Amino acid sequence: MNTYLDQLHPYPFEKLNLLFQEITPANLPAISLSIGEPKHPAPQFVINSLAENFQHLSSYPASKGLLELRQAIASWLTQRFHLHHISAEQHVLPVSGTREAIFSFIQAMVSKDDYVVMPNPFYQIYEGATLLAGATPYFINCTEENNYLGDFDTVPQHVWEKTAVLFICTPGNPTGAVMSCEQLKKLIQLSDQYNFIIASDECYSELWFEHPPVGLLEVCAEMGRHDYKNCVVFHSLSKRSNLPGMRSGFIAGDANLLAPYLKYRTYHGAAMPVQHQIASTLAWADEQHVADNRALYQKKFQLFQHELGHLLPLVKPDAGFYYWLKVDNDEKFAQHLMQHANIKVLPGRYLSRDTTHGNPGENHVRMALVADIEQCEQVIQRLKNIL
Template structure:
């Protein structure tokens, strides 16, 4: 049987690769999982009550474009958070998790050609693997742009040659960045938006970690686009309740952008999407309207930042993350360090190379490990101390 060749050079997804690397080896002690970014803080206790009150609507087909109340709650949150007024009915699309949106938006919005040539999709390197798979799915050429210490851990798209930029259809950008925790400031967004205006491409801003930060709220792509008067369809932002509200199993996120962009996303959703069940839309509406639990959640991460800084602060090359909940730690070899840590201590982390692609014989992140600070504080502290003593002393 023949299969599409466009996926033939796609590497195995990070976590199956990790299982292949580690699972045939016994851990050195009781395992401490610090790999996947699955929040373990408590979600709001009243969620179960909202779900129970709306349980009967499992008997209804979900509203394809999102229930009006949920659309409005998202629009209100965007106005509150970024100062940008958006029309709930025409500029908001609730998502069944942002992975759906980040993938399907490219199907809906990427043209077949750019100037008669194969379109280019820009992605940071390392990156969230969905970006690359989406590019391949639409027949675009993914161009992996280093996001390393030398570039401030964000991709420098402005440095690309003009012939590449002329073919760009979409640029993905994650801020706060996964895995590095770097934040795109207003100047970065303004430069990128100006570049997109010059070369007429769209920006897909993956902002799923935007509500976990040390002190200053990260600026958003839509916020800066609004401030500088850019085309409203230039930017589509993607957000989630997974990290903000510790509800990864709810699978609730949203896309917000210009009316034309969202109309095309809704058109695709009508045929190929998976709208959130109505009881879960009711929960999501109330969660987007509540900030108290977000503030409490951020305070817990502030304590974790302090623990990480205390335990790892003396390590050469340690860079405290500006935001998000990952540590991006320097090692000689990410795979070797991951194996050593597992076999000697039971601490399970992710090799940085598993989040990147080789370009020009170099894999950004091959000399890094990613460590998720999602466990309960005492467990996280134990894990970091084990990690430090195993790899750095």
């Protein structure tokens, strides 16, 4: 058995179940705001495409994916991030969900005793993949003092010297903070200095309010780095298109990284089913459903700010669909909402780790505004009743 398995932490939702073990929920219909699972309807044209292509169930999908899908992704990246050149053949690889891709990318790129630097709080796959590769996670605390973006100047030189991968998440999960072009340029310069990979998780990039967030490849293009050296991005249809169950995403960037990663995936990792690839091609080519989806989230945030802004310290994020809410005690707050309103939220300490400078998730809760408008209105009324 892999001895590194013992180092894995329980997943946040396992901890949440234990927290509620002794709690009797209010006698109301349960509403979950704890998990980032979109509840908006999936695009009908995607559903139709899946139904029309079930004959491909009899076909093995190629590891590299359909050329048409890679071309659609390359076209979307070019338009969305103002790229000068990106090759569907060399710079793009479809994957069966970014969760799986992030995990397998670390296994392919990281050696024992390397560091993998990551934000704290974070998506737990970053840490789990690092530990199972025999590497060491190094956490950068994302706090209110640094606008929840982390202070990269605090990382010691000896850590950078042994860093294989730097994970960034922009817009951030759970904070919704967006890195600026200047911050990304600084990280690219650090990558050049210490020769590490920058892996940018950009799965929330299309859920913005005023302005679309800048992306890592976009900054590379602005710097004239059209080979995207040591830079990769992860994108998904889960949040953008309300398709979490289709497990459809991609990794794009440096061809010198994608080639060995594809070799790894040939041996490990299921390729996306052909019918899912065909439907994904249509999804990446359409922006109207994304704009409609974005408008629904904007409406919900406006509703919460207007109705609850005087009762809770609600700070609208830069992007994404989470509130990162400051409270006196995150576990007690979550228990209180469950007991008195049957609303489930996630304590922030379950998304972060203790460090010498404290636990940056402690005394925050993550509220995912994924429920429909009607349920959100119920949440608001219940919170008004107990606050």
